[in-house]
Amino acid sequence: MTNNPKHLNDFTRLHRANILKSLEHRLEVARAKGQNSLVQQLEAERSYYSL
Numbered sequence: 001m002t003n004n005p006k007h008l009n010d011f012t013r014l015h016r017a018n019i020l021k022s023l024e025h026r027l028e029v030a031r032a033k034g035q036n037s038l039v040q041q042l043e044a045e046r047s048y049y050s051l
Contacts, residue, residue, distance in 0.1 A: 019049050020049055020050070021047065023042055023045060023046045023049070025043055026038075026045075027039060027042045027043065030042060
């Protein structure tokens with residue numbers, strides 16, 4: 001694999017998608033447990049990565 005911009009861009013997109021998938025799962029768990037403070041923090045983090 002070479003370090004050209006296309007590969008780096010693909011990696012960045014995949015990495016962001018994985019982070020968002022993990023955040024969604026963590027949000028589901030926090031909501032199910034009624035951890036409202038954590039839900040707010042995770043929603044802020046999701047908004048940051050969704051840009």
